[in-house]
Amino acid sequence: xxxxxxxxxxxxxxxxxxxxxxxxxxxxxxxxxxxxxxxxxxxxxxxxxxxxxxxxxxxxxxxxxxxxxxxxxxxxxxxxxxxxxxxxxxxxxxxxxxxxxxxxxxxxxxxxxxxxxxxxxxxxxxxxxxxxxxxxxxxxxxxxxxxxxxxxxxxxxxxxxxxxxxxxxxxxxxxxxxxxxxxxxxxxxxxxxxxxxxxxxxxxxxxxxxxxxxxxxxxxxxxxxxxxxxxxxxxxxxxxxxxxxxxxxxxxxxxxxxxxxxxxxxxxxxxxxxxxxxxxxxxxxxxxxxxxxxxxxxxxxxxxxxxxxxxxxxxxxxxxxxxxxxx
Numbered sequence: 001x002x003x004x005x006x007x008x009x010x011x012x013x014x015x016x017x018x019x020x021x022x023x024x025x026x027x028x029x030x031x032x033x034x035x036x037x038x039x040x041x042x043x044x045x046x047x048x049x050x051x052x053x054x055x056x057x058x059x060x061x062x063x064x065x066x067x068x069x070x071x072x073x074x075x076x077x078x079x080x081x082x083x084x085x086x087x088x089x090x091x092x093x094x095x096x097x098x099x100x101x102x103x104x105x106x107x108x109x110x111x112x113x114x115x116x117x118x119x120x121x122x123x124x125x126x127x128x129x130x131x132x133x134x135x136x137x138x139x140x141x142x143x144x145x146x147x148x149x150x151x152x153x154x155x156x157x158x159x160x161x162x163x164x165x166x167x168x169x170x171x172x173x174x175x176x177x178x179x180x181x182x183x184x185x186x187x188x189x190x191x192x193x194x195x196x197x198x199x200x201x202x203x204x205x206x207x208x209x210x211x212x213x214x215x216x217x218x219x220x221x222x223x224x225x226x227x228x229x230x231x232x233x234x235x236x237x238x239x240x241x242x243x244x245x246x247x248x249x250x251x252x253x254x255x256x257x258x259x260x261x262x263x264x265x266x267x268x269x270x271x272x273x274x275x276x277x278x279x280x281x282x283x284x285x286x287x288x289x290x291x292x293x294x295x296x297x298x299x300x301x302x303x304x305x306x307x308x309x310x311x312x313x314x315x316x317x318x319x320x321x322x323x324x325x326x327x
Contacts, residue, residue, distance in 0.1 A: 019087075019088060019091055021051050021054070021055065022084040022087055022088055023041070023088065024037065024041055024043065024048055024051050024052075025051065025052065025055055025063075025080070025081070025084055026081060026084050026085060026088070027040055027041055028048070028052065028064070028071060029073050029077065029078075029081040031070075032069075032070045032071055032072060033069075033070035033071065034048055034049060034052070034070065034071060035070075036070075052064065055080070059076070059080060061074075061076040061077075061080075062074055062076065062077075063076060063077035063080055064077055104132070104133065104134060105133070105134050105135075105136060106126070106133050106134070106135050106136070106155055106156070107136045107138070107153070107154045107155045107156075108122075108135060108136070108137055108138070108154065108155065108156050108157065108158070109137075109138045109139075109140055109145035109148055109149065109154045109156070109157035109158065109159070110137055110138070110139050110140075110145075110157070110158050111139070111140070111141060111142045111145065111158065111159060111160060111211070112139060112141070112236050112256065113176075113236075113252075113253050113255035113256035114158050114255055114280060115137070115139040116255060116256065116258065116259065118137075118158075118305065119137055119139070122135065122137065122305070123135045123137070138154065141210070142159035142160045142161040142211050143159075143161050145157035145158075145159050145161075145283070146159055146161055146163050146168070146283055149163075149168060149283050149284060149285060150163070150167060150168055150285070152285070155284065156282055156283065156284045156298065157282070157283045157284075158173065158280055158281070158282055158283075158305070159211075159280070159281060159283050160176075160211035160212075160278050160279065160280060160281075161211055162279075162281065163283055167285055167286055168283055168284070168285060168286065169283070169284065169285075169286050170281040170282065170283045171281060171282050171298075171302075172279050172280070172281050173279075173280045173281060173282055173302060173305055174279075174280050174305075175277045175278070175279050175280070176253040176254065176255060176277060176278050176279075176280060177253070177254065177270055177271070177275060177276070177277050178212065178215070178216070178251050178252065178253055178271050178276040178277065178278065179251070179252060179253070179254060179257070179268040179269060179270050179271060180193050180198040180201065180249055180250075180251055180268065180269050180271055181240075181243050181249060181250045181251070181252050181257055181266050181267070181268045182243060182249045182266065182267055182268070182269075183243065183244055183245070183246050183266060183267065184244065184264055184265060184266060184267055185267065186249070186266075186267045186269075187267040187268055187269040188267070190270075191267075191268075191269040191270075192269055192270045192271070192272045193269040193270075193271060193272070194271075194272060194273040195219065195220075195223070195271050195272070195273055195274055195276060196223065196225060196273075198249075198251060198269075198271050199216075199220055199225050199226070199227045199228065200228060201228065201248070201249040202228060202230040202248045202249065203227050203228055203229050203230060203231075203248055203249055203250065203251065204229075204230065204231040204232075204233060204239050204242045204243055204247065204248035204249065204250045205227065205229050205231075205232060205233075205239075205250065205251065206232070206233060206234065206236065206239060207232050207233065207234050211278055212251060212252060212253065212278065215276060215277075215278045216251050216276065219274070219276050227251075230248050231247065231248055236256060239252075240256075240257065240260055240265070240266065243266055244260070244265045244266050251271070251276075252268075253278065254268075282298065282302065282305075284298065
């Protein structure tokens with residue numbers, strides 16, 4: 001590749017076309033006048049004329065029809081113009097990618113349980129990994145976030161739902177263990193409970209398509225059981241209020257109850273035998289449909305998440321210890 005952003009070279013190394021040539025060509029197509037394009041581009045008219053002649057020679061086609069009012073692109077000229085725009089856009093995106101130029105804005109969706117842990121810490125952490133990027137956060141349920149990413153309303157989302165539609169891809173970030181949650185004195189520190197016994201409790205659960213409800217019912221079906229649901233709610237905060245007032249137990253991930261555990265409004269026992277988990281994944285549009293800057297930002301974003309989550313979780317509730325009580 002020759003200097004000056006060359007995109008094609010002859011046998012002797014002479015640049016046949018450059019990014020600047022394509023920019024000049026596009027401007028002529030836009031304004032329909034070599035004189036005006038030369039003025040806009042701050043280039044001599046004869047030099048611009050030579051660029052156009054060189055491009056017609058390279059493609060072996062007439063790209064313009066000259067007339068008294070200026071120039072008009074032929075059908076082939078329109079095709080070359082579209083191609084030239086794609087080349088310039090690809091060149092811009094590759095330069096950004098190679099230079100690790102972060103996007104100016106990054107729109108990230110978070111489900112409620114992750115938002116409670118990340119919303120405060122993620123913007124500050126992102127500045128260490130993606131300097132100059134303004135992070136905008138949106139809290140919504142996982143299935144809604146997947147729809148927002150698909151429609152380009154969000155750049156990325158952390159979700160507990162694996163996208164099934166075309167045009168999206170996901171990468172697992174971490175697994176969340178599920179806990180049986182009860183009133184303040186229901187469970188002691190590091191307590192565990194077998195899944196079958198948890199299902200036998202009076203349960204307060206979120207309405208479908210909540211990701212926790214889906215995981216619980218799927219795993220219960222595997223062992224021939226069904227959860228005993230006495231209250232079905234759509235609000236996580238209301239669900240926790242029910243639990244704290246002894247109106248049932250809930251099955252929730254640690255992220256959803258961290259602050260309530262610190263405040264001793266509730267207590268929790270980790271579910272085992274089997275251990276029930278759900279996977280948090282990062283979802284974005286496939287590379288072909290996504291901005292390269294977003295793709296570049298994904299790796300540092302994952303570092304932000306992984307460095308932030310452990311600090312946000314209450315100590316001692318990450319895993320059962322030897323000798324923990326089992327019910």
